[in-house]
Amino acid sequence: MNDTILVVGAGPCGLSAAHAAATAGKRVVLVEKEQVLGGAPILSGYARLVPSGEWAKDAIGRMVKRVEDDPAVTIRKGSKVTKLEGEAGDFTATLSNGEPVQAGAIILGTGFTHFDSINKPEWGFGTFEDVVTTTQVEQMIGAGKVYCPSDGRVPERVCILLCVGSRDRQIGREWCSKICCTVSTNLAMEIKELSPKTDVYIYYMDIRTFGLYEDKFYWRSQEEFRTKFVKARIAEVTRGADGRLLVKGEDTLVKRPIVIPFDLVVHAIGMDPNTDNPEIAKVFGIELEKHGFIARNEHYTGSFATNRPGVYAGGSALGPEDIDTSISHGLAMAMRAIGDLNALARKAA
Amino acid sequence: MPIHEKSLLTPDQIMTADKLVIDGVDVSGHWNTMIKPRTITDYDPDFYKKIEGLPGGENVSRCWQCGSCTNSCTMYAINPDFNPRYWIYCTNLGLQSEIVKDKDIIWQCVSCNKCTNICPKDVKPEGVMKALAHWLELEGHTPKSKSSVFDEEFTRQCLARGRIEDSEVMFNFFKKTDQDVVRLVKTGWLGVFIARMNKWTELRAGRWGKFLARMPITGPLKMAWAMVFKPRTKSWGRTGEVLAAYVEEQKRKAHAAH
Structure with missing residues (x-):
């Protein structure tokens, strides 16, 4: 029986799981494929987080430091698990540098991959410099200036297109990415704060600012920051004679076609399954669900279990998830893993 | 080919000519009817401020288009063209011409306030109808009441x-x-x-x-x-001028308050 817990992925979910397991008295090995800890919020340079409003580098930075300072946690950056043998209570994982890791349980916080807008070419990303993604706008806000990449001017008018890479059978994304509505309304407010004269329009099919995000983000951006919400799914983004982008579609509330000029078009990109998931499934011997996220086993009594006993998955590895929930998943998985290890120990005794 | 969604056409969009020659081809007769494009090519981002600045229009930008106002509307039951939800949307996006098209029915609001009571966002649509009628009058689209x-x-x-x-x-x-x-x-x-x-x-x-x-x-x-x-009035002097200037200033401030 091995008492170590192997945590794969050092994003909000993995960092939370690693710390939780360590505080509960277990030894933890934390493996991260990148050279930097923190996951998507750090790697993609998010600005202020939903819903706390704290800067990502501060909030996630605290999570990173907490784990780095913990003597019970061994960190392996720039590493992947390449092989897994054994069973619950007695796994041997091999890292990409050849190092073997003995562990009793494995927690996967392997996260997601941002949708690549190049897969919706009709919306102009990759064709026009002034078509950007929400991630790029996060970075602009982090740097303190919203601008058009083509010439650096401050945009008079910005539109955010929702559901880019979500809810779209054409490209096999039959899921709602859950958080983009809230992120977009948050960005709309941040744009307005940096540049009060900029008008922000959000093109939507539905607004899904779930739970308490409703008034804090949707209502506030509309009522206090005067974001305009237009019900239209855009057909095409082109460029007009004056160089400004033209957003074409049908406004279904006016029942008329629209061709509206914009300076900056922002894709609210969704959450794809981690592009490494097929490899992860193979290495850990677990199944993926039909969209390509990690398949969750029965949840009511076997929360966060995969189909392989002793291997747990949570956060955005299971499907689009927000940061706060991913952190909770990390804590919950540590609880599950330790509980199952204790049961194994009792059985052995 | 049949024209889809014919109901969306308004008479001002249909152009008919007795004699019509296009690129040297005489298309008089059967092919002489054309429909103007219905495409919206721009918004007026500041139009909503004008309505917000008039009494009743203060909350117009809160609307999220649920349609409760139109569904509960007394006038809508009689005339399906009476659509408060639509005018509120046009106000927020700045589609003035759409509002002007309906200048002869917007004033028909009977102020029953069913919309005000049902609105989940507290937009006060009845007030918006008043503000719109007021704006139409101020701009000279409708005669002075x-x-x-x-x-x-x-x-x-x-x-x-x-x-x-x-x-x-x-x-x-x-x-x-x-x-x-x-x-x-x-x-x-x-x-x-x-x-x-x-x-x-x-x-x-x-x-x-x-x-x-x-x-x-x-x-x-x-x-x-x-x-x-x-x-x-005794010793009225320049009081009237001063008052008039003050009233003008207050009006301007109220209209720009939002």
Whole structure:
């Protein structure tokens, strides 16, 4: 029986799981494929987080430091698990540098991959410099200036297109990415704060600012920051004679076609399954669900279990998830893993 | 080919020519009807501010288009073109021309306030209808309402002289609203009004004294004198000018308050 817990992925979910397991008295090995800890919020340079409003580098930075300072946690950056043998209570994982890791349980916080807008070419990303993604706008806000990449001017008018890479059978994304509505309304407010004269329009099919995000983000951006919400799914983004982008579609509330000029078009990109998931499934011997996220086993009594006993998955590895929930998943998985290890120990005794 | 969604066409979008030659080809006759593009090519991002600045329109930008107002609307039940939800959307996006198209029905709101009670975002659609009607009038899309004409005459006299002369207000109001005073006295409500001020029953009963005692004599004389000499309140001076400037300033501030 091995008492170590192997945590794969050092994003909000993995960092939370690693710390939780360590505080509960277990030894933890934390493996991260990148050279930097923190996951998507750090790697993609998010600005202020939903819903706390704290800067990502501060909030996630605290999570990173907490784990780095913990003597019970061994960190392996720039590493992947390449092989897994054994069973619950007695796994041997091999890292990409050849190092073997003995562990009793494995927690996967392997996260997601941002949708690549190049897969919706009709919306102009990759064709026009002034078509950007929400991630790029996060970075602009982090740097303190919203601008058009083509010439650096401050945009008079910005539109955010929702559901880019979500809810779209054409490209096999039959899921709602859950958080983009809230992120977009948050960005709309941040744009307005940096540049009060900029008008922000959000093109939507539905607004899904779930739970308490409703008034804090949707209502506030509309009522206090005067974001305009237009019900239209855009057909095409082109460029007009004056160089400004033209957003074409049908406004279904006016029942008329629209061709509206914009300076900056922002894709609210969704959450794809981690592009490494097929490899992860193979290495850990677990199944993926039909969209390509990690398949969750029965949840009511076997929360966060995969189909392989002793291997747990949570956060955005299971499907689009927000940061706060991913952190909770990390804590919950540590609880599950330790509980199952204790049961194994009792059985052995 | 049949025209899809024909119902979306309005007469002003259809162009018909008796003789039509396009690129040298005579298309008169069967092919002489064209439809103007319905594409919206821009928004007026500041239009909503004008409506927000008018009484009743304060909450217009809160709307999220659920349609509760239109569904609950008394007028909509009678006329499906009466669509508050739509006008609120057009206000927020700045589609002025769409609102102007409906200038002859927006004022029909009966202020039953069912929309106000049902609105989940507290937009107060009834107030928005008032603000829109007000804006249409201010911009000259609809004629001035009689009450506006009355208010203007009333205010004009107040500012000019520090007082109003009832008979002059009424006289000018009737004149500006094309109401024939003689006809109103002979056959309209004004005749009834005058008759009731006088005690004809006393006269018919032969009680001249009582009739004369009740007959308004000094009042009308004073009114006639005032109409001719247009007296001003004592030491009125430049008060009217100052007041007018102040009122203008307050109006401007109120309209730009949001």
